[in-house]
Amino acid sequence: MTAALLVLISVLCIYILYRELSIRRLSDELEEILESCMLGEFNKRMFLPGRDRLSRVINRINNVAEITEQRIKKLEEEKIRWQSLLRGLSDAVLLVDEEDRVEIVNDTFLQEFNLKERDVRERLYSEAIREPVLIELIERARTTGLTQRGNIINEDTDRVFRATVYPVRLNHSTNIMVILRDITERKEVERLKRDFIANVSHELKTPITNIKGYVETLIEELSPECRDSLEFLRVIHKNTQRMERLVLDLIQLSSIESGAIRIEKREIGLKDFLKEVTEEFRKAAEQKGLAMSMSLEDEQEVIRADPLRLKQILSNLIDNAIKFTEKGSVVVGAFREDSLLILFVQDTGIGIPKKYIPRLGERFFRVDPSRSRELGGTGLGLAIVKHLVNAHGWRMEIESREASGTRVSIIVSEDG
Incomplete structure (x- = not known):
């Protein structure tokens, strides 16, 4: 009985020792695997036969390592593909x-x-x-x-x-x-095109002026009985005027783009300045049945700008507003928002489709070319405005809704 008990105790001790050594070995292996994982190496595995809880945990660790290794391989392959793409x-x-x-x-x-x-x-x-x-x-x-x-x-x-x-x-x-x-080549092509247009415009200016002068003389000297001849001459005169406007706009735009035009800023009282500009267009607005008004938040408001260029900016915007407004009103004004001065011209005209707004200010761009030609537009007015605004260090924003109208805002920099 005593011998059997001693044998049993010995076997139990051996088993406990074996389990202790096994657990320690497994613990060492697990620690080694986890250290490898921390270093980004997921290719090591542990094997423990059996169905007990420890075996299931070891198997799950192996599964996690294998899944992670596969995902890392995919990420590395993806990285190589992206690097190849970037290099190309x-x-x-x-x-x-x-x-x-x-x-x-x-x-x-x-x-x-x-x-x-x-x-x-x-x-x-x-x-x-x-x-x-x-x-x-x-x-x-x-x-x-x-x-x-x-x-x-x-x-x-x-x-x-x-x-x-x-x-x-x-x-x-x-x-x-x-x-x-x-875009070096594209810029060079654009420069050559601008130079060509500028040179052609200068060459055309004198003959067009001469043609216009001769036509005006013929109209004055022809008797009223020559109705057909007068009608032809008036058509020639009208188209000559349109060509003259186009040539003058091209010359002006070329001068602005080449930096030949200097911006000389000085303080301008906005109340009198806006009143003077709007009065010049009042007759044109009234002929179309449009209400022309001025909106100024502070009548003492002052702006630092080049008077001649500011007048060109506002004149182009007002002219466009009147041309493309059939009924309603045109408002010219200024107000402050977060200490920034904002000039604006707002109309109740036909509006502009949203997709075309980013292109406004491009040379010769017209939303409706046939309508613009009918109204005598050159497609250069907004391009001139955009360049003059930028030359002042300002920013232009355009908001518009079809059939509701358009608002062009000039955000004046703090020093303006």
Whole structure:
């Protein structure tokens, strides 16, 4: 009996010792696997036969490791595909992480700006990039949460890039994506086209003026009995006037774009200035049955602007408003919003479809070409306004609804 009890105790001790050693071995293996996982290695496994609870836990750990390993492989493959795609892009691409460090940069970006990846990756973008305009666009995109666009000129190569900078949500953080498209050739073509149009316009100005003068003389000298001849001459005169307006607008626009026109700002009292401009168009408005009015929040309001260019801006806007308004009113005014001065011209005209608003201000762009020609428009009025507004350092915004009217606002900078 005693011997049997001793044998039983011995077996029990051996079993306990075995279990202890097994658990310790399993614990060591598990610790080794977990350390490997922490280092990003998920290829190690543990094997424990049986159906007990510990075996099930070990099997689940193996399953988790296997699933994680497969997902990491897929992510690595996806990363390689994206890197290949980025390398093949002709656009320069840069991604800035939430901490303002460069996370991704493609070869095109590095080549265009003569940079090395080791000098850019994981560095603050403000230190890695030497383009102040691009840095400002990134800062504005981060601050506003809105897409920013602008032109970047590489001073070393004289190449021009169109920059699009916008926030991107990745892994619960807000990154900034930068895409630069080389538009050097397009800009050169545009310059050549502008130069050609400017030269042709100057060449046409004198003969058109002469033709107009001869036609006016013939109209004055022909007797009233020559009705057919007078009618033909009036048609010629009308079309000559339209050509003259087009040529003068082209010459003016070319001068503005080339920087030949200087903006000389001085203080202007808005009350008298707006009254003078609106009075010049009152007769044209009344002939169409339109109410012409002025709205000024503060009659003592003063603006710093070039008087001649400001008059051109407002005159073009009022002229457009009257042309494209059949009934209702045209209002010219100014008010302050958050300390910014806003000039506006508002009408109750035909309005503009939303899809066309971004194109307003382009040369020769007309929403309805046939109607615009019928009304004598050149398609250059808003282009001239846009350039003069930019030359002042201001901003133009257009709001419109079809059949309800249009409002053009000029947001004047604080120093204006």
